[in-house]
Amino acid sequence: MNRFLSLFVLACSMLLPNMRSQAQENTGSRTLIVYYSWGGNTRSLVQQIQSLCKVDVLEVLPEQSYPTDYKQCVDQAKEEIRNNYRPALSTPLPNLQNYDVILVASPNWWGTIAPPMATLLEGLKFDGKVVIPVITHGGGGIQQCEIDIKKLCPGASFREALCLRGSQNMGKHIKKIERWAKELGL
Numbered sequence: 001m002n003r004f005l006s007l008f009v010l011a012c013s014m015l016l017p018n019m020r021s022q023a024q025e026n027t028g029s030r031t032l033i034v035y036y037s038w039g040g041n042t043r044s045l046v047q048q049i050q051s052l053c054k055v056d057v058l059e060v061l062p063e064q065s066y067p068t069d070y071k072q073c074v075d076q077a078k079e080e081i082r083n084n085y086r087p088a089l090s091t092p093l094p095n096l097q098n099y100d101v102i103l104v105a106s107p108n109w110w111g112t113i114a115p116p117m118a119t120l121l122e123g124l125k126f127d128g129k130v131v132i133p134v135i136t137h138g139g140g141g142i143q144q145c146e147i148d149i150k151k152l153c154p155g156a157s158f159r160e161a162l163c164l165r166g167s168q169n170m171g172k173h174i175k176k177i178e179r180w181a182k183e184l185g186l
């Protein structure tokens with residue numbers, strides 16, 4: 001019995017790292033949302049989408065978190081974006097074989113997507129996939145975010161982006177999100 005238990009524990013410990021490299025929430029859907037959120041606005045939007053559509057969700061996390069102080073974060077992001085820096089991620093790359101549609105959700109940082117999202121997109125192959133940008137911003141709108149996602153996802157086709165001013169409660173946009181999701185057949 002003890003031998004059986006040890007074998008079982010060993011098998012689990014070998015399987016777990018592989019399970020972790022899958023999307024964090026696996027619903028069996030062919031649609032995956034990958035998102036990065038520093039302050040929670042983009043996460044709130046992703047939660048609204050999740051409440052309407054059957055989607056898997058993967059949060060992208062950099063190995064080194066950004067400063068919690070807003071100004072320090074803004075300054076660091078400015079430098080990184082200016083230098084095209086790609087921060088290392090603690091999130092394992094998802095296996096896109098399981099998905100047809102990938103929603104790429106990021107805050108607008110200095111007119112483009114947040115560097116951790118750029119790292120993720122650069123590490124993936126998008127041939128034959130449908131990519132849909134999902135952006136939150138602080139008043140500047142989508143700026144270069146959509147264009148830069150397109151550059152980072154060669155081989156993909158694109159559908160209408162969702163772009164909303166960020167806040168902690170993106171539920172107030174639920175009607176708009178619902179219309180957008182319905183039009184896209186999500």
Ligand SMILES: Cc1cc2nc3c(=O)[nH]c(=O)nc-3n(C[C@H](O)[C@H](O)[C@H](O)COP(=O)(O)O)c2cc1C
Nearest residue numbers: 037038039040041042107110111136138139140166
């Ligand atoms: C580093 C940094 C840079 C930003 N740059 C812009 C910008 O260029 N244009 C804009 O409209 N908003 C900008 N914002 C505001 C964010 O896009 C907005 O607050 C967003 O909803 C934050 O999403 P999050 O809470 O998921 O991180 C910036 C915020 C940060 C932290």
